[in-house]
Amino acid sequence: MVRLFFKIFRVAVVVAALVALFVQYKYKDEYLAYKQHAVPYLMYHSIGVVPGWDKDVCIPEQLFAQHLQYFSEHGYQVITAAEARRKLLAGEDVAKNVVLTFDDGYNNNYTVAYPLLQKYGYHATFFVIGNSVGGPDYMTYEQLQEMHAHGMEIGSHTMSHDPLNIIATGYLPWEIYQPINLLRQHLGFYIEGIAYPNGAYNQAVLAEIHKYPFIKYALTGKAGCNTAKIVRETPLELRRMGIYDNGNGITGLERRLEKAYLVGFLESKGVPTDWLYKLTVPKI
Numbered sequence: 259m260v261r262l263f264f265k266i267f268r269v270a271v272v273v274a275a276l277v278a279l280f281v282q283y284k285y286k287d288e289y290l291a292y293k294q295h296a297v298p299y300l301m302y303h304s305i306g307v308v309p310g311w312d313k314d315v316c317i318p319e320q321l322f323a324q325h326l327q328y329f330s331e332h333g334y335q336v337i338t339a340a341e342a343r344r345k346l347l348a349g350e351d352v353a354k355n356v357v358l359t360f361d362d363g364y365n366n367n368y369t370v371a372y373p374l375l376q377k378y379g380y381h382a383t384f385f386v387i388g389n390s391v392g393g394p395d396y397m398t399y400e401q402l403q404e405m406h407a408h409g410m411e412i413g414s415h416t417m418s419h420d421p422l423n424i425i426a427t428g429y430l431p432w433e434i435y436q437p438i439n440l441l442r443q444h445l446g447f448y449i450e451g452i453a454y455p456n457g458a459y460n461q462a463v464l465a466e467i468h469k470y471p472f473i474k475y476a477l478t479g480k481a482g483c484n485t486a487k488i489v490r491e492t493p494l495e496l497r498r499m500g501i502y503d504n505g506n507g508i509t510g511l512e513r514r515l516e517k518a519y520l521v522g523f524l525e526s527k528g529v530p531t532d533w534l535y536k537l538t539v540p541k542i
């Protein structure tokens with residue numbers, strides 16, 4: 259069974275590599291042009307490995323520092339989701355712009371990620387859970403205020419972190435509005451972005467969010483990049499790429515970036531991309 263899995267996995271890697279190479283050569287100019295106006299949004303969680311925590315949500319501090327070094331050396335601008343949205347809508351140059359987002363509001367986002375981001379003059383977006391702010395292992399409102407004062411964006415990751423698609427409609431206002439109202443009390447204004455827990459949402463969720471015009475965008479777990487078209491037409495269904503430590507060091511980040519661009523490009527050409535999302539895309 260395990261051997262069969264690895265066999266299928268190897269085939270999948272080869273298929274993805276072939277797709278990537280095919281796109282690069284057949285559509286090279288178009289692909290490069292697409293990259294000039296598409297912005298990958300990357301999703302981090304814990305920066306630092308915490309014993310007992312799901313390894314999937316932890317990026318070691320050293321590796322995160324390498325990520326920032328990589329962005330710096332390769333000429334990327336690291337910006338918030340709100341800034342990317344503004345630039346895309348204004349038609350500004352977004353070539354080599356990348357958005358860093360952090361979900362759940364872990365304390366190490368403040369103690370580890372925030373100082374490292376500041377070292378490079380980078381800004382990022384932090385989505386916090388209403389019920390967790392100020393709890394053990396989580397950031398406090400005072401820390402969020404400080405980060406915001408230094409250019410970081412704060413967003414909402416709902417009240418309870420339960421996937422919104424399984425929440426009874428009657429509880430949606432509590433899940434969506436309550437954490438934003440709490441942030442307003444502490445920050446002094448309405449935040450403008452939401453990240454769906456597990457990337458999950460449905461029509462009832464979209465209808466609920468439409469009641470609050472100050473909510474400008476929401477992030478799903480759908481792979482790809484965001485473009486002016488996507489931000490304008492489906493602002494509550496923006497794309498985002500999860501970043502995990504798969505043991506490949508900086509190559510892992512390069513692959514995820516390439517995958518975000520590649521999936522976004524294929525999607526822009528009308529190709530169904532759900533199948534590709536499951537495959538590992540090499541750097542090309």
Ligand SMILES: [Zn+2]
Binds near residue numbers: 362
């Ligand atoms: Zn989360």
